[in-house]
Amino acid sequence: MVSRVKKNKGDAVRYKRSTKRVGCKVKLILKIDKKKGTYFVFKFIDGRSHCLITPTSRHYIRGNRKMTILHKNFISKNARINVGPVKSFRLLEENVGIYENVGAIMQDFKNFHRDFKNYIKGDDGKMLIENFIKKRDIFLGFYFDYALDEDNHISHLFWAEAISRKNYALLGEMVTFNYHHRSYITFGVGLLAKEDTESFEWLFRTFSYCMGDCKVGPELNKDEFFMKELNSFVWNVEQEESEFEEKWESIMIKYNLLEDKWFCNFFSIRDQWIPTYFRDITLGGILRTTSRSESINNLFNNFSNPHDAC
Known part of the structure; x- marks a missing residue:
């Protein structure tokens, strides 16, 4: 049995071991030779009454x-x-x-x-980046990017396999945490040291650059007024279907997108992704794609440690 001994606050912790008396008569006494500065056996009594260790x-x-x-x-x-x-x-x-x-x-x-x-310690981040560089040289479709903080530690990291980029090209018209034929499709992996606006902006910009994502042209894609106006009615569950269609046509005319193939395709399948078309479905209003991602988050958590840092 081992007990902790600490007399006063601030003192170092000492461990006191309790001994078990078995009646053994063995005795070994050592003394120090002050001239030579070494220990020597002063007295030894061999009176062992038990085995030194059990099998x-x-x-x-x-x-x-x-x-x-x-x-x-x-x-x-x-x-x-x-x-x-x-x-x-x-x-x-x-x-x-x-x-x-x-x-x-x-x-x-x-x-x-x-x-x-x-x-x-201190080199794990370097080892990770070197491994990614080797992987990028071997697999041409592999992509990764990272950013460092003021302490030269990895603060942002993103990578995507070749198959992930191909899947996005085929299925990534609208990215959600959802099922595809009852299985998950992973487009990429991002690790952030902080969950702040700057970090997420970096992640989404990197993801967009990796996937070559520019569906509506670079200028319109960066137009904050266009995005705000579009989102204001696309995700409005309170409106009627006719209201949505009127607003959609209005914004298509305003930004000269009536002949845009990408927008035309999404409008043709509006009943599959616009919330207002799910109003008649039982519990449809509380269904969210993010709630379906918990199982895959749990999978990634099994292979990551939030206390590890690069």
Whole structure:
């Protein structure tokens, strides 16, 4: 049993170990030779009345424990998918059958994991970017971008696979967190250190640049008045269908978009995405695409740690 001992506030914490009396008569006394500055055995009495260690506890002895390359690789690879040392130890224990066959104890796994994190501390962001650069050189369709903060740490990061960019070209006319044939389509991945306006603006600009997204022309795409006027009635669930169609035609005429293929296509399928056309559906008013993304968010959370920083 180990107890914490701390006499006064501010004192260092000392650990007091309780001993178990078994009647053993062994005695070893060491003294220091002040002239040589070394210790020597002053007295030794061999009166041992019990075994030094039981057979079931031999694997705890430091000489019988060794962190092999197998252990180290297993811990480091699991760390990539956010599996800690405790879970790694238990997984390996299940694989080898019994606790004694692991070859190390759980504390050895924790110590290596701690030392491993300290070893790459300060360079993990650099390693990530170097890995992305290599991936971009090998896979031509792979895209990534990042930004650094004032401390030279990664504050914004975005990447997209070639298949994700292809999927967006085919299905990305309107991006929502939704199902496609009852499966998710991931267009890209973004990591932000802060959830502020500047960070999200960077993310959306980067996403748009990556996908070559300019459906209505660069000038109109940046027109705040056009976007505000369009959004004011597109997402208005209180209006009637006839009101929506009148406002749509009005803005198409105003901005000379009557012949625009992209807008014409979206108007032809308005009953599939305009909220006012879902008013007769039971509970249709409370359905939101963001609520359907919780499961995929949970999936990503299993492989990421909010406390890790680059």
